[in-house]
Amino acid sequence: MRRTALPGFLAALAFLHAPVSAQRAGAVTIQPGEECPAGMTEVRPRTCQAPEIAPPSILDYRPRSSLITTETMVPKPKYPTVDFHGHPPGLDGSAEGLRALGAAMDEIGLRVMVAASNVRGERLRQVLAGIDASPTMRDRVRVFTGIDFSGVGPGWAERAVQQLEADVAAGAVGIGEISKSFGQSIRKADGSRLRIDDPELDPVWQAAARLRIPVFIHTADPQDFYRDFDYTNERWLELALFPNRRIAAGQPSFAQLAQERDNLFRRNPSTTFVMAHMGWQANDLATLGELLDELPNLYTEVGAVLYDIGRQPRAARDFFIRYQDRILFGKDSFQPGEYPYFWRVFETDDDYFDYYRPYHAFWKLYGIDLPDVVLKKLYYANALRITPGLPQGGWPQ
Numbered sequence: 067m068r069r070t071a072l073p074g075f076l077a078a079l080a081f082l083h084a085p086v087s088a089q090r091a092g093a094v095t096i097q098p099g100e101e102c103p104a105g106m107t108e109v110r111p112r113t114c115q116a117p118e119i120a121p122p123s124i125l126d127y128r129p130r131s132s133l134i135t136t137e138t139m140v141p142k143p144k145y146p147t148v149d150f151h152g153h154p155p156g157l158d159g160s161a162e163g164l165r166a167l168g169a170a171m172d173e174i175g176l177r178v179m180v181a182a183s184n185v186r187g188e189r190l191r192q193v194l195a196g197i198d199a200s201p202t203m204r205d206r207v208r209v210f211t212g213i214d215f216s217g218v219g220p221g222w223a224e225r226a227v228q229q230l231e232a233d234v235a236a237g238a239v240g241i242g243e244i245s246k247s248f249g250q251s252i253r254k255a256d257g258s259r260l261r262i263d264d265p266e267l268d269p270v271w272q273a274a275a276r277l278r279i280p281v282f283i284h285t286a287d288p289q290d291f292y293r294d295f296d297y298t299n300e301r302w303l304e305l306a307l308f309p310n311r312r313i314a315a316g317q318p319s320f321a322q323l324a325q326e327r328d329n330l331f332r333r334n335p336s337t338t339f340v341m342a343h344m345g346w347q348a349n350d351l352a353t354l355g356e357l358l359d360e361l362p363n364l365y366t367e368v369g370a371v372l373y374d375i376g377r378q379p380r381a382a383r384d385f386f387i388r389y390q391d392r393i394l395f396g397k398d399s400f401q402p403g404e405y406p407y408f409w410r411v412f413e414t415d416d417d418y419f420d421y422y423r424p425y426h427a428f429w430k431l432y433g434i435d436l437p438d439v440v441l442k443k444l445y446y447a448n449a450l451r452i453t454p455g456l457p458q459g460g461w462p463q
Contacts, residue, residue: 124303124428131430135417140409142175144438145462147445150282150453151243151342151369151396152179157207159196164203174405177206177446178456182243182282182396184212186233194237205457210282211238213270215248219255223269230270234277239455241274242282243342249285249323259318262326263333275336280365280452284342286323287313289349304425320346331361338452340394341366348374351385358392365452368408368444369398373421376411376431383434390440394449412436412444 094106094114102114109115121127156163171179185193190211197207211233213226230241249262262285274281286292290301292313299305305312318326324345331339341364347354348371358364368375375382386393397405404422414433421427436444442462450456 131418133418136414137419138410138414138416138433139406140413141173141406143409143441143445144413145442145445146177147175147395148178148180148449148456149176149397150180150182150340150367150394150449151398152181152400153183153398154179154181154207154400157181157193157196157209159192161196161200164196164200164207168203168206170400170402171206174402175409176405178449179207180239180449180453180456181207181209182240183210184243184245185209186212186214186229186238190233190238191236198237208239208453208456209237210240210242213241213244215252215260217255218260218264218266222255223266226270227273230273231277234279237455238279239453240280240282242280242284242340244281244283246284246286248283249326250317262323263329265333267330268334271330271334271337275334275338278454280338280340282340282342282367283327285327286320286346287311288346289320292320300428301426303428307425328357328361331364335361335363337363339364340452342396343367343369343398344371344374346371348382351378351381355385355389358389365392365394365448367394367396369396372408372411372431373427373429375434376421377427377429379415379432379434383436386434386436386444387440390443391448393444395445407431412441 092115093109094103096102096108096112096114098112102108105121106114106116154167156165156167167179171177181193190209193209197209198204211230213230248260252260254260254264254266271281288301290299291305291311293299295302295305295312324347327341327345344366345354345357347357348368354366358366395408397408401422407422410416410419411431411433413436415435416433418430418432421429421431446461450458450461
């Protein structure tokens with residue numbers, strides 16, 4: 067297996083986490099429940115000690131595993147796949163761009179790509195015209211429309227529903243990806259924060275139910291982005307490298323955004339909703355399962371949370387089997403070299419292998435070895451069932 071190392075340029079950022087000076091202060095005893103002082107580690111029960119040499123920074127410590135175990139490369143999925151959460155290149159209307167996209171999809175085993183980039187109106191029509199003009203891609207790419215949430219107030223709902231109906235008539239197969247700015251930074255016409263569960267939005271969700279299209283919604287950011295930025299935060303390196311990902315004080319909390327999101331789902335039981343990124347709750351599968359149990363109109367997808375799925379293989383396998391009718395495959399960022407990591411986690415029982423972005427996860431992944439019946443639902447059947455506008459013929463039975 068080829069290991070993914072931290073890029074060389076990260077060495078220049080070592081100042082972000084300066085090594086603790088070496089100490090020879092001997093052992094320190096701590097009381098039950100206490101933690102070791104900074105720069106020391108517990109070497110025996112209640113006994114802390116500092117290393118004899120200065121420890122490396124988080125950027126420089128790159129241990130090579132001595133574990134010898136099975137390595138199963140999976141360049142393509144076992145079954146043709148719908149990417150429900152796509153942001154693909156090549157939708158500029160050019161035949162060359164679509165051909166390049168098709169070649170990339172062939173390489174990684176995608177049959178259908180759903181472009182979930184909130185295009186609407188005239189831009190949507192241009193994208194759809196380019197796809198329809200391609201004899202090889204017209205049955206391989208579908209497009210979601212978007213909702214313009216600016217200026218919510220009197221008359222907004224009527225205009226939004228009219229635009230949605232026109233976009234669906236033009237060929238859009240769903241709504242989304244509704245971005246994380248919804249609930250966080252979007253303001254109503256009166257200047258107040260637009261809450262996710264604002265009742266003024268209900269006519270749009272009701273129109274989606276009437277038009278039989280799913281609503282694909284991204285709420286909030288990973289929960290660690292809302293936590294204190296300290297050395298107990300397991301996303302410390304990512305937040306140090308990308309400081310704009312830290313949630314500023316005064317923003318709604320993750321708990322508040324999740325509550326508003328869940329209220330939206332409850333208020334509109336006839337509308338099919340799909341939560342992007344497993345609702346950023348793949349680290350808490352019990353809570354996510356309770357939400358799926360409560361709300362039969364709710365689905366979720368796996369984009370950008372493989373690091374949580376693959377580090378809890380037994381719990382994740384049980385979850386995917388239990389909720390096999392409610393989970394869709396989606397990747398998010400279109401990086402062809404990253405898709406095989408998903409196939410490997412879903413299809414093998416391999417142990418302890420690298421994740422593709424070391425600043426997301428410093429831990430390893432494990433395969434969850436899903437049964438074929440679950441793989442088929444995850445890869446395509448669930449998406450086809452809730453999205454009538456996807457190509458319905460020619461899939462494995």
